[in-house]
Amino acid sequence: MPEKPVTxxxxxxxxxxxxxxSEKTPLIYSPGLSEIAGTSVHLKLENLNVGGSFKIRGAANKILHLTEEERKCGVTTFSTGNFGMSVAYIARKLDIHATICISNRVPKAKVETLKRSGAHIEIYGDAQDDAEKRSYQLEQEKGLTVIHPFDDPDVIAGQGTIGLELLDELxxxxxxxxxxxxxxxxxxLGIALKSTDPEIQVIGLSTAKGAAMYESxxxxxPVSIQENNTLADSLLGGIGINNRYTFNMVQQYVDQIVLLTEEExxxxxxxxxxxxxxxxxxxxASGIGAILNHQIPLGxxxxxxxxxxxxxxxxxxDVAERYTCNKGEGLL
Incomplete structure (x- = not known):
């Protein structure tokens, strides 16, 4: 059980x-998706966050919790890209040295963005588990504080702020x-939403090419699985054999996990x-793909x-070429 439950x-x-x-992000109604789904569908635009993803929330909450001594020594994290970009942004803003460890599987666009971030980048191994190993080596060698991308109470609490915003607006x-x-x-999300109403359904979507949490x-x-290239590269990465928090929380709060194809x-x-x-x-895009293909029950x-x-x-x-309104694609 977690040593420090998140409340x-x-x-x-x-x-x-x-x-x-991190500022509040927009919640917009999607007429097209609502028509296809036959129900009201809104989109929470975490893509508009500083750093380009929701992960700025958890990274900010964790780093702002660090002591002055920890900040002086610097931080490191391991990432499939987005969390690393968030840590790099915050570290630069607060004048903290940051080393971001990534694997060879991280897409070029994310690597280039990381290289421009001002952080030190280390590319190590072929999977996030390899990058994680390197982060903890740096902790031992240089005294850096590891900022875990998900299995940390402060990071979880930061991500949970999305749930508070959803309850505010909808x-x-x-x-x-x-x-x-x-x-x-x-x-x-599970803590924020189900503490308000346990009947709210929380659904997780993963790639069939490396769904570590699903298999666990x-x-x-917690188990390790092989990673494979996928459009949903942010969904790759292990959950850690010694996972302390999120494995139990996903068991408790997530009502259903569905695996999606590359086409979806x-x-x-x-x-x-x-x-x-x-x-x-x-x-x-996973939630949209799931709705377009009627993969999940909707409220x-x-x-x-x-x-x-x-x-x-x-x-x-490539996607623009294959899926445009004027090419007769029924789903779009």
């Missing part, structure tokens, strides 16, 4: 703490959908580009978390 009070405190770094919400990887987002839940314990991620990207004129990454007031916007331009060009 609703923690999330409210995180909301107050991070306001200097108190009738009964279903929330988003990409599920390490579980920090869904753990925070199936086997009843692509359709979600294409829909957002065509109908809302926004570029989003594959993980962010009367549904919110899809649009989690981030970091995607290689060739991917967008």
């Amino acid at each position: 609703l009070r923690d999330i409210w405190q995180a909301r107050k703490r991070i306001t200097s770094i 108190p009738e919400i009964d279903t929330v959908i988003g990409g599920l990887s390490g579980g920090g987002l869904h753990s925070g 839940i199936k086997q009843g314990k 991620f692509a359709q979600g990207i294409g829909f957002m580009l065509s109908k809302h004129r926004m570029v989003i990454e594959g993980a962010a 009367s007031h549904v919110v899809v978390i649009i989690s981030g916007n970091s995607v290689d331009m060739p991917v967008i060009l």
Whole structure:
């Protein structure tokens, strides 16, 4: 069991703490998606956050919790891209040295953004587990503080602030959908939403090409699995064999986990580009892809978390070519 459970009070405190770094993001109604779904669907635009994803929230809450001595020594994290960009942004803003560890599997667009961030970048191994190993080596070698991208109470509380904003703007919400990887987002959402109403459905979507949390839940314990290239690269990465928090929280708070195909991620990207004129990454498109293909049960007031916007331009060009309104694609 967690040594430090995350409470609703923690999330409210995180909301107050991070306001200097992370602003409230828009919640918009999607007419096209609502028509297809036959119910009211809103989009929570975390892609408009500073750093381009929801992960700025958890990173900010954690780093703002550090002692002065920890800040002086510097920080390190391991990431599939988005969390690293958030840590790099905050570290630069607060004049903290940061080392971001990533694997060779991180897409070029994210690597280039990280290289421009001012942080030191280390590319190590072929999976997030390898990058994690390097981060903890740096902790031992240089005294850096590891900022865990999801399995940390402060990070979970920061991500949970999304749930508070949803309740502010759409108190009738009964279903929330988003990409599920390490579980920090869904753990925070689960606490915020189900503390208000346990009947609110929290649904996680993962890639069939490396769904570590899904496989861990199936086997009843954290397990490692092989990663494969996917449009939803942000959903890759292990949950840690010694996972302390998010495995238990996902078991407790997530009502359903669904695996999606590459085609469904692509359709979600294409829909957002065509109908809302926004570029989003594959993980962010998971909820849209699931709804387009009727993969999940929906309530009367549904919110899809649009989690981030970091995607290689060739991917967008390919999706734009395949999924446009004038090509007769039935879903779009």
